[in-house]
Amino acid sequence: MFVEIRGLSFKYKNSKEETLKNFNLNIKKGETVSILGESGSGKSTILRLISGLEIPNSGIIKINNRLIVNDNTFVLPEKREIGMVFQDYALFPHMTVAQNIKFGLKKLSKKEKSKRLKEVLELVSLEKFEERYPYELSGGQQQRVALARALAPKPSLLLLDEPFSNLDATLQSKIRRELKKILNHTGITSIFVTHDKEDSRAIADKVVILKDGKIIQTGCPKNVLDNPLSGYVTEMLG
Amino acid sequence: MLRIRDLKFNFNIWSVLSFIFISLIVLPNLNILINILNHPNENWNHIKEYLLKDYIFNSVILVIFTGIFTILIGVSLSWIISVYDFPFRRFFKWGLVLPLAIPPYIAAYTYNGLLNYTGVIQSFLRNNFHIRVNQKYFDVMSAQGAVFIFTMFLFPYVYIITKSFFEKQSASLIENGRVLGRSSLEIFLYVALPISRTAIVGGVSLVILEVLNDYGVVKYFGIPTFSTAIFKTWFAMGDIDSAIRLSASLMFMIFCILTLEKFLRGRKQFSYTTSKVRPISRIELKGSKKILAFTFCFSIFSLGFIIPTLQLIHWSLLTYRKILNTKFLTMISNSLIIALLSSGIIIILAVIIANNCRISKGPLSKIYSKIIVMGYSIPGAVIAIAVIVFFVALDNKLYWLYRMINDTSSKLVLSTSIVMLIFAYVIRFLAIGYNSIESGFEKVGKKFFEASRTLGMNITETFFKVDFKMIRHAILGGFLLVFVDILKELPLTLILRPFNFNTLATKSFEYANDEMIHEAAVSSLIIIIISVILIYFFYKIGDKEAT
Ligand SMILES: Nc1ncnc2c1ncn2[C@@H]1O[C@H](COP(=O)(O)OP(=O)(O)O)[C@@H](O)[C@H]1O
Ligand SMILES: [Mg+2]
Numbered sequence: 001m002f003v004e005i006r007g008l009s010f011k012y013k014n015s016k017e018e019t020l021k022n023f024n025l026n027i028k029k030g031e032t033v034s035i036l037g038e039s040g041s042g043k044s045t046i047l048r049l050i051s052g053l054e055i056p057n058s059g060i061i062k063i064n065n066r067l068i069v070n071d072n073t074f075v076l077p078e079k080r081e082i083g084m085v086f087q088d089y090a091l092f093p094h095m096t097v098a099q100n101i102k103f104g105l106k107k108l109s110k111k112e113k114s115k116r117l118k119e120v121l122e123l124v125s126l127e128k129f130e131e132r133y134p135y136e137l138s139g140g141q142q143q144r145v146a147l148a149r150a151l152a153p154k155p156s157l158l159l160l161d162e163p164f165s166n167l168d169a170t171l172q173s174k175i176r177r178e179l180k181k182i183l184n185h186t187g188i189t190s191i192f193v194t195h196d197k198e199d200s201r202a203i204a205d206k207v208v209i210l211k212d213g214k215i216i217q218t219g220c221p222k223n224v225l226d227n228p229l230s231g232y233v234t235e236m237l238g
Numbered sequence: 239m240l241r242i243r244d245l246k247f248n249f250n251i252w253s254v255l256s257f258i259f260i261s262l263i264v265l266p267n268l269n270i271l272i273n274i275l276n277h278p279n280e281n282w283n284h285i286k287e288y289l290l291k292d293y294i295f296n297s298v299i300l301v302i303f304t305g306i307f308t309i310l311i312g313v314s315l316s317w318i319i320s321v322y323d324f325p326f327r328r329f330f331k332w333g334l335v336l337p338l339a340i341p342p343y344i345a346a347y348t349y350n351g352l353l354n355y356t357g358v359i360q361s362f363l364r365n366n367f368h369i370r371v372n373q374k375y376f377d378v379m380s381a382q383g384a385v386f387i388f389t390m391f392l393f394p395y396v397y398i399i400t401k402s403f404f405e406k407q408s409a410s411l412i413e414n415g416r417v418l419g420r421s422s423l424e425i426f427l428y429v430a431l432p433i434s435r436t437a438i439v440g441g442v443s444l445v446i447l448e449v450l451n452d453y454g455v456v457k458y459f460g461i462p463t464f465s466t467a468i469f470k471t472w473f474a475m476g477d478i479d480s481a482i483r484l485s486a487s488l489m490f491m492i493f494c495i496l497t498l499e500k501f502l503r504g505r506k507q508f509s510y511t512t513s514k515v516r517p518i519s520r521i522e523l524k525g526s527k528k529i530l531a532f533t534f535c536f537s538i539f540s541l542g543f544i545i546p547t548l549q550l551i552h553w554s555l556l557t558y559r560k561i562l563n564t565k566f567l568t569m570i571s572n573s574l575i576i577a578l579l580s581s582g583i584i585i586i587l588a589v590i591i592a593n594n595c596r597i598s599k600g601p602l603s604k605i606y607s608k609i610i611v612m613g614y615s616i617p618g619a620v621i622a623i624a625v626i627v628f629f630v631a632l633d634n635k636l637y638w639l640y641r642m643i644n645d646t647s648s649k650l651v652l653s654t655s656i657v658m659l660i661f662a663y664v665i666r667f668l669a670i671g672y673n674s675i676e677s678g679f680e681k682v683g684k685k686f687f688e689a690s691r692t693l694g695m696n697i698t699e700t701f702f703k704v705d706f707k708m709i710r711h712a713i714l715g716g717f718l719l720v721f722v723d724i725l726k727e728l729p730l731t732l733i734l735r736p737f738n739f740n741t742l743a744t745k746s747f748e749y750a751n752d753e754m755i756h757e758a759a760v761s762s763l764i765i766i767i768i769s770v771i772l773i774y775f776f777y778k779i780g781d782k783e784a785t
Contacts, residue, residue, distance in 0.1 A: 013599065051692050055247050055599070074243045077691040090689035094707050103703070104693030153694060 001062075002189050003027035003157060008059030010049055019045050020213040023059070027191070027206070032183055034204035034221070035193040042213040043193035044087070047159045050191070051084050052077030064156055083150030087161040089142050091134040097121075097145050098130040104153040120148040123182055139167050140175060147179070151186060158183075160192035164199055176202045197225055209233055248600045250697055256594040259587050260606050263613060263665050266628035270620070273482045273627070281471075282480040289467065290487070297463045297491070300384055300456075301446050307389040308445045311538060312396025313438055317426055318535065320404040323520040324528045330535040331401075332777050337542030338394045339769035341726040341743065343454025344762040346387045347750035348546040349378050350458075351553070358549070379459045388449050390542045395448070396441035403437035404430065422521065436503045443499045450492060451617040453729035454747055464488040465729065468619040478623070485620040492615050547766060553759035561760045570764065573725060573741040576656065580663040581671075581720040585713060587664065588671035593701060596679050597687070607672070614669035618662075618729030625662045625734060629653035659734040666730060667723050671716040678712020679705070711779050718776045722769045 008023040019042050027033050035043050048054045050061060052068070052075060060070040063082070068075040091100050098117055105113045121127050124144035134142055143163065150158060163179060164172050180203045183190055194200060200207045200221050207224045209216045217229050224233075318324075319331050351357055353376045360376065363369040378386065420428075431438075453465040464484060472481035523531055591610065595603035616624075633640075633650050640647035652658060686708065690700040706713075728743050735744065742761040749758035 053688050053691070055244065069243075071241065072243055074247050076696070077688075078694045078696050080692075081694075082692060084689070084692040086685060086689055088685065090685040092686055092689070092704060103690070103695075106694060106699075149693065 001026040002029040002031075002064055003191075004060075004062040005050070006060050008046075008049060008056050008061065010045060010054060010056045010059075012045075018057075018213060020049070020056075023213070023215060025208060025215075025218075027189060029064075029189055030187050031189055031205045032180075032203055033191045033206045033208065034200040035191065035208045035210055036195070036197060036200050037193070037210035038195055041210045043195075043210060044161055045213075046210075047084065047161055047191065047193060050157070051082050051159055052080050081153070081155050081157075083153065083155035083158045085143070085146045085150050085158070085160040085163055087165060089134075089146040089166075091142060091145055091149070093134055095133075096130065097126065097132050097134070097137070100134070100145060101130075101149045101152050104149065116152055120152050123151070123185065124148045140171055143167065143175070144178075147182065151182075151188070156189070158188050158190040160190065162194055163192055164194065164196065172198075173202075179203060201225055248598050252590055252594040252697060253598055253600070253602075256591045256606060257602070259591060260609055262661075263668070264609060266624040266665075267616070269628055269631070270482055270485060270624045273479070274486050276479060278483065279477070279479055281475060281477045282483055285467075285471065285480055285484070289462070290484075292462055293464050293467045293484070294487075294491070296381065296456075296461055297450060297488075299381055300388065300449050300461075300463065301495075303385040304388040304392065304449050305442050305446055307385065308393040308396045309438060309442055311389065312393040312441060313400050313431075313434075315393075315535065315538065316397050316401035316404055317430060318531050320401055321422065321426075321520060322531055323522040324531045326532065326535070330539065332774070333539055333543070334397055334535065335394045335773060335777070336539075336770060337391045339722070339766050339773055340391055340543065340546055341454070341728065341765065342387050342391045342448075342452060343458060343728055343747055343750075344550075344758075344765070345391050345546050346378070346384070346455045346458050347755050347758060348549050348762070349383070349387060351755040352545070352549050353378055358552075381459075381461055384455055384459050384461055387455055388445070388452070390538075392445045392448050393538075393542070395444040396438060399441035399444075400434055400437045403434050439499055439502045443495065446495060447492070447615050447617075450488065451729070453619060453732070458747075458750060464491075465617060465619045468623065469729075469733070472623065478627070481623055482627075485623055488617060488620060492617070496615060547763075550759045550763045550766070553756040554763050556759075557756045558760050561757060566760075569740045569742060569745055569761070572739060573743070573765075576659070576741065577721050577724040580660045580667075580724050581717050583660060584664055584668055584671045584720050585675070585717045588668060588675045588716060589709075589713065592672055592675040592679055593697075593705065595676070596684065597697060607676070610672050611669050613665045614667070616666065618666065618727070619733075621662050621665050622730055622733040625658055625665070626653065629658045629661075654736055656736055656739070659731065659736075662730045662734050663724055663727070666727075667720050670723060671720045674712050674716030674719060675709060678709035678716075681712075682708045711782070715776055715779050718772045718779075722772050725765055725768060 003026065005023060005025040008020055009018055010020040011018045023046065025033070035046060037043050045054065049056050049069075055074060056069060058071065061068050063080070066075075067073055068080055092103065095103065101117050101120060102113050105116055108116060117130065118127075121130060124147055126141060126144055126148065129137065129141065129145075134145065137145065143166070147160075147163075160179075164175060167175060176199065183203070192199070192203070204221050206219065207221045208218050209224065211232060217224055217233055315330075315334055319327060319334070353359060355373070360371060363371060377383065450464065453469065456463045457466050457469075464487070468481050468484045468488070471477050471484060591606055595606055613621075630650065630653050633653050636652070637647075637649055640649075640651050648654075682705070686704050687700055690704045691697075695703060726743060728747055731741055732744050732747065735741070740748075742765050746758045746761045746765070749755070749761075
């Protein structure tokens with residue numbers, strides 16, 4: 001397995017209950033997994049634990065056979081080589097598109113940086129925008145910049161937090177298709193979280209349904225979304 | 239359960255440095271506490287029996303009346319400025335902050351010089367109208383006078399905090415009240431006052447801490463309070479034990495005030511509205527109300543700024559030829575260099591600790607910010623004792639090292655150097671810088687920091703590439719505030735400065751205390767001018783951020 005998460009539990013310091021309870025997940029190389037759940041179910045928390053922004057109370061995470069966290073080990077976020085697209089993109093407002101994307105390329109030479117910048121801009125079809133500042137872009141363009149920035153350092157795993165939630169509803173199906181194309185093109189392993197089952201249906205190879213920090217059901221989107229096991233899933237899928 | 243892994247998560251250069259700095263701040267103050275456990279000496283019994291009651295009484299009187307008057311003036315001004323429109327409102331909005339540019343001890347001797355028998359006012363009445371006034375009404379060198387001075391020059395603390403509260407929080411509440419057909423006065427009394435309680439209490443507790451910190455005014459007016467008593471016991475009687483005991487009593491009083499503050503603020507802390515701030519639509523005043531509002535603002539502005547400044551300009555013109563010499567220039571550069579250096583150090587420490595507190599998930603960070611805020615509540619006289627005792631002990635411990643470096647080294651090295659004064663400034667003013675930086679970080683949030691981490695930058699790289707650029711306004715703002723405070727600071731500078739090291743503040747005070755009020759004017763005026771310019775810049779930065 002490329003990503004292995006076992007027995008992950010986590011509690012925020014100021015909350016009473018565990019936000020995440022005994023979470024398990026296996027992902028094959030190149031797979032796109034979607035975590036589907038209502039707001040507050042703990043989706044973002046999972047991504048924060050995988051990327052190293054939070055530290056779990058127990059459990060282990062392995063990526064490509066490299067142990068990144070268990071009871072005795074903690075690999076710092078900057079050493080994990082995991083790309084993340086934040087829900088509100090978190091583009092650095094004082095940097096241009098090009099500077100944002102080059103930000104994660106500190107190990108490359110100047111020439112290599114420009115080359116990589118070109119590649120990812122082409123990937124997200126934003127070649128003409130490299131000198132713009134984030135506030136000069138539309139929401140959809142900002143999202144693509146965030147994606148390009150996360151992909152630029154060639155991470156081994158890509159995490160996307162509700163990639164469609166801040167976009168116009170009319171744009172959604174178009175952007176879903178685009179994202180799917182980009183993910184397929186790069187062949188990257190990815191996890192994206194969403195509260196919209198159509199997102200999962202359109203993009204995911206595998207769906208995990210989360211409720212109150214616990215997994216309710218896992219499987220391929222067709223099976224899970226069309227044959228919900230429990231009343232909750234049926235209800236949530238509406 | 240403590241795990242090595244979790245330590246690693248929280249262990250970095252920022253947390254290590256923060257721990258060291260905070261320990262350095264705590265140590266001297268702990269030292270004081272420990273000293274209280276010693277057996278009290280005879281002198282202390284005498285002080286306790288005959289003098290302590292007076293100190294407490296005077297301090298309490300000053301605190302209570304200054305508190306009441308600053309609330310009355312500060313709150314009413316902030317309400318008028320935020321809710322009404324009238325001529326020169328925009329000027330008064332920041333002009334009413336300017337009394338803060340005049341340190342109370344300078345105001346004290348200026349008003350004394352202005353009002354006493356030989357002063358402008360009495361001379362004018364005497365020479366033109368042959369009026370001889372009853373000296374009783376013109377004597378500011380009294381407790382009433384001190385309350386007047388503190389009120390006129392400290393009310394901006396209440397004004398600033400309450401005004402920004404009215405501007406930010408209450409637009410909708412006030413508008414609702416208006417829609418419901420309430421008069422402005424009713425809205426003020428029944429809506430605005432109750433909801434702004436937190437802000438008012440916050441502002442007035444700053445005023446109270448300043449009053450208890452003051453040494454210059456009460457010394458000049460001859461009012462025995464804790465501050466003057468600590469100095470007297472220590473220098474005149476040479477009884478450091480009793481001075482420490484007095485400090486502890488004063489700290490106990492401050493502790494009670496802070497507890498009361500917490501209680502009065504209520505459970506609700508300042509809440510930051512996440513939605514965009516909506517400006518209140520101001521009511522345009524007409525007729526007599528317009529004149530009334532203008533007159534009120536103008537009178538306060540005159541008493542708190544124009545009158546003392548004009549008087550100082552007048553005296554400066556009389557004396558500048560005599561005063562301005564190379565020695566005076568050295569003094570100006572002393573003042574600027576030490577303020578620059580100390581503010582720089584304070585801002586760097588504030589940034590390091592604030593950044594650590596925001597990143598760290600450990601339990602220490604909350605304690606750190608409490609300790610820093612405590613530092614600001616410790617009056618100068620107490621910090622001075624703590625720091626001297628600490629540095630003398632340190633010098634004793636380090637004597638072998640001094641000898642190693644220099645055979646003929648004297649025993650007291652650090653405690654006779656500028657280091658000691660800067661150290662004391664850090665304890666007292668770190669909170670000012672820290673608050674500014676912390677709120678800067680709060681505005682930016684953590685998302686850019688986190689994005690940077692996932693892009694392969696460590697904490698330090700992230701700070702210089704991302705955070706620093708985003709909080710630079712907060713850094714500059716904090717720096718300006720600390721700089722002004724240090725430039726004006728009196729008690730710490732007076733006691734802890736190296737031999738023959740004069741600043742604008744100490745020289746002004748010395749002249750005034752030697753009955754050379756006119757000679758004190760030039761240095762005082764320079765302090766005021768620099769402060770006004772920096773305060774202006776500070777407000778410019780704030781305005782830029784708001785747009
Ligand atoms: N920093 C935090 N401190 C305390 N509780 C939090 C914090 N962040 C999230 N939570 C709580 O944890 C739960 C899961 O949050 P989150 O992972 O953000 O959910 P989702 O992304 O599925 O909407 C929620 O109940 C939320 O209130
Ligand atoms: Mg979320």
